[in-house]
Amino acid sequence: MTFSERHLAQTDQVDLNPAAMQHVDESDAEPKFRAVVGRGGVRRGIRLESIYWDGLSWLLNGSRQSIGDVVEQAAAQVGGHSNLASMLRVVAFRWMWRRLAHMENVYSTENLNTLIQACPTPAIVLTKDKKIQFFNEPFMTMLKQRLVLGNIAQLSSGFRFVLDTQIDEAILGLAGKGKMVTTGFTATCAGKQLTGQMNLAMAPSHQKQMVIGYVVRG
Template identity: 85%
Template structure:
């Protein structure tokens, strides 16, 4: 694993590709008829694809609103003679879109870097292709002390950071079990070597799969 400035630049694109996109389930597009009763006992018969009913149910989950409240508000916007079903599709999609925007902001690489910098112990973020995405000052201090380095420029030539566990294997294990993975690591530079132990966890990022490593012994 090399250590250079280009490995520290946040990725601006996601790992999504056409083959990675989830397939639409047959159930999602199946129209479902529901009779919704709003305030005052107003009853409206509505036919929507199942995925939109699911979205609207998610929208009201944990809130004080009922499905009747959502339908009443949508009906008030479109009027009684307009397409209520279309408005409800827009409501569901718009809410999901806004929710996604909030989540992408929370799980951005910028916030991930802030999380690493706030850690008081040596911490590092590794990409699936074994590159160093971020590291904090404590990690740099550890390398300087243990490898007798003068400055970060020395790390750009010949530095290697290798885990005893493959990053791909760690990601698969973390994704499946959701538990921490503990493994060893070896850092080498200019003929000097540092070995230790590191705890791995999935990095909170929507852009690409990465792991956070917290050095527990080095």
């Protein structure tokens, strides 16, 4: 693993697989009829694809609103001469779109970098392709002190950082499971070597899979 001149890897966007995006389960597209009662007691029969019913239920999870409330609001918007089912599809998509935009903002690389910089102990972010995405000042201080470096410029040439655990294997074990992996690491530069241990956790980022490494012994 080599530091670039700026010591940071470039941020990549998520690589979306077109084939995966185009695949739709038959059950998702299957229309389902439901009778929904609004707060005013008005009963409406609505036919929507299963994925929209599921999406609305998921978005309303933990909310004080019900499907009946959403239908009532949508009906008020379209009036008596428009397609209520179409309006509900728009409502579901817009709601999901806004939720996605909010989450992408929260889990941005900028916020991830802030999280690393705020950590008082040595910490780095590693990409799946074994590049250092971010690091904080305590991490740099550790390297300079333990590798006896005169200045940061020495890290631009011949610096290597290797984990005892393969990053892709660590990501596979960490993704979506709320777990932590402890692994050893080795940093070398100018003939000097530093070994230690760090705890790995999944980095909160929507753009690509990365891990945060917190040094616990170095």
